[in-house]
Amino acid sequence: MTLQPQSLSAQFLKTVQLNYLLYLPDEYEKASEPLPMILYLHGRGERGSDLEIVKKHGIAKRLASGDQFPFIILAPQCPLPSDWSVQLDALDALVEYALTTYRVDPTRLYLTGLSMGGRGAWSLAFMRPHRFAAIAPICARRPDILRDAHQMLELKHLPAWIFHGAKDDTVPVEESELMTKQLQECGTDVHLTIYPEAKHDSWTQAYNTPELYEWFLSHKL
DSSP states (O other): OOOOOOOOOOOOOOOOOOEEEEEOOTTTTTOSSOEEEEEEEOOGGGOSSOGGGGGGSHHHHHHHTTOOOSSEEEEEEOOTTOOGGGOHHHHHHHHHHHHHHSOEEEEEEEEEEETHHHHHHHHHHHHSTTTOSEEEEESOOOOGGGSSGGGGGGGTTSOEEEEEETTOSSSOTHHHHHHHHHHHHHTOOEEEEEETTOOSOOHHHHHTOHHHHHHHHTOOO
């Protein structure tokens, strides 16, 4: 029997679901223009089906304590036993949903996350390299897809502010140092902040840094 050329044409539909916390600033209803938005990705310990757990750390913790921000903020929860790396389609769908549902400025979308969420932020940025205006990964391990220096070129245009604790015994600080070095070699506008005494929890200091939010707002697609 000889080899015969054939063709397949098919459409695949995928159902995704994510629960999330939504923060709308006080000026949301009165604002004359669409507002900037932050997508915040939590760490491994906040996975599950109880959104209260998401408030344990990071930006979500600050929001739960009553802090105010000039951003729309989405804080989705990664289900157990999953990982953000396998929820990228769901995160992408969530951003699309937000753009059509809330008064979001598509040129001022910002991405950040801590630990597992920081790695997820790198992965989502690689998946949608021209969607976000700036990214701030915290104490993040490099995703496998970005361990090839050539792949880093996809992110060369994306401003990044990376945070890590020098004494991190969960994710070595070298992970962020190498990411920074490779992005610098690509010509990326990248900053690295290392907290000399911080262990894995470098996110408390990072998210309590007012300059981080000013830095976000200074970038626009």
